[in-house]
Amino acid sequence: MQRRAPKGRYRVIGVGRIDTMATPSEAVFTEDCDTLAEAKALANRQGGLYLEMCVYDETGEVLHEAGSLKEETLRVADLENQRKNDSELN
Numbered sequence: 001m002q003r004r005a006p007k008g009r010y011r012v013i014g015v016g017r018i019d020t021m022a023t024p025s026e027a028v029f030t031e032d033c034d035t036l037a038e039a040k041a042l043a044n045r046q047g048g049l050y051l052e053m054c055v056y057d058e059t060g061e062v063l064h065e066a067g068s069l070k071e072e073t074l075r076v077a078d079l080e081n082q083r084k085n086d087s088e089l090n
Helices: 036-049 068-089
Strands: 010-017 028-033 050-056 062-066
Touching: 010 036, 028 036, 036 050, 036 062, 036 068, 050 068
Parallel strands: none
Antiparallel strands: 010 028, 010 050, 050 062
16 A cells, blocks of 8 residues: 555545444555645545544655554643643642
């Protein structure tokens, strides 16, 4: 699987499809989009179904990340910040 998008396009790749009946599979989602906004929106929409969703440009650079793993990481960071703030108040 090539991460680089075709020239002037953006590639969305999702890895680790989440199936509620089993562990995440190695299924891969790939779609090319015409605009970065379109690619980000697609990654965000599909993010709940995959552990990782990334948007790549024509050089293979990651421009956006989404997915349930990213969401969970952000949730944990928020909880840690809340705990830290609570302990500073007490």
